[in-house]
Amino acid sequence: MKQMFAGVFLVLAVYAAHGDQLVVTGQSKDGAFQGFENGKFSFLTTKGRFLKEQAMRVTKMTLNTPMKASYSTTDGKDEQDVVLKGYDKSKFIFAGKDGKEITVAVAKIKSIDLSFDDGGAGGGSIKDGTGYPIPKVDPDSFGGELTQDQQAALDKFKAAKKNFDDFLGESSAMVQQMDKMTGAKREDFLNKLRSRKNEEQPLKRDLVAAYKSLVGAFPDAPEENTRQPSKVAKPPETKQATSKAVETAHVDSKAADARTSETKAGAPKSVDLKPASTKPADGKTIELNVDLLEKRPDKLEF
Structure with a gap:
């Protein structure tokens, strides 16, 4: 359209x-x-x-x-x-x-x-x-x-x-x-x-x-290369977890495990996200959606 x-x-x-x-x-x-x-x-x-x-x-x-x-x-x-x-x-x-x-x-x-x-x-x-x-x-x-x-x-x-x-x-x-x-x-x-x-x-x-x-009757047709990338609003802090408003981030398995265990324990602590260039010792990189993690952290498994 x-x-x-x-x-x-x-x-x-x-x-x-x-x-x-x-x-x-x-x-x-x-x-x-x-x-x-x-x-x-x-x-x-x-x-x-x-x-x-x-x-x-x-x-x-x-x-x-x-x-x-x-x-x-x-x-x-x-x-x-x-x-x-x-x-x-x-x-x-x-x-x-x-x-x-x-x-x-x-x-x-x-x-x-x-x-x-x-x-x-x-x-x-x-x-x-x-x-x-x-x-x-x-x-x-x-x-x-x-x-x-x-x-x-x-x-x-x-x-x-x-x-x-x-x-x-x-x-x-x-x-x-x-x-x-x-x-x-x-x-x-x-x-x-x-x-x-x-x-x-x-x-x-x-x-x-x-x-x-x-x-x-017709809406604007946006000019090429002028649309700015959409911004993800910072979610409100909850008792489950707090985090920076980002779309995706590379998190090593150790940090992910810590996040999951903290959530299950009910401790509302944020996790520092490491740069994408950082890899865990086993060489594997885990990509997860932070938005989903904030919504249902108790349902994520690694």
Whole structure:
């Protein structure tokens, strides 16, 4: 199942190279900024990981292309139609409607939403240039066994993408027809196209919402060689025995016998574990599971 998840996110990752960069605790991550909410950056990496990074861990964010956005502050203020330029030194950098630079401390920002409007400041990648950076996801490339929620999210995305693409196709065909017209007929077609721009907005919103649902339906695919070895928690001390929390250890037969006899006698004493290179006099090495020894020391035989 984990391999399937990794494959799914690889499909997303191949197209997620927007050139945005997020610096987290000194490490740079390339991908696409997705938004900010409740003190967390949403970021889709080029390796297909959907990150939710705490603001305290992020030192800088550089955007390949400034993006139209709106933001709300913790004191209830809303700012619309600004341009997000980046993030540095615990402050978001915006350009206001008048073009002047605005800096807002991250502690004062409640959320940042990327705009759906068209325009040169849009950082999107779907073919009409919407402001929200959606990778070019191929829904037919998803494979493997999907859960009910994952299948529902995938179906929703397919439907939204088809509706949006079909609408754009119709508009494109109308433009080609209009280019061949003159006079009042051309003006009539132009008015129809203008009204279709308003009809297009809900379809964009549906597509973005479906994309967010799609990403949320799949867990992170961990990057190679980044998983840390699991740690074994130190067990609580008991009347039977105490020991260091280790998975396996090489113990010579004499120490094992001493441990067993002490346990049977009811003396809760710990046994020093010798290095793996140490062997008993008879040359034999005994490997035992300390976790099992702590749980049922009275049941072990040597």
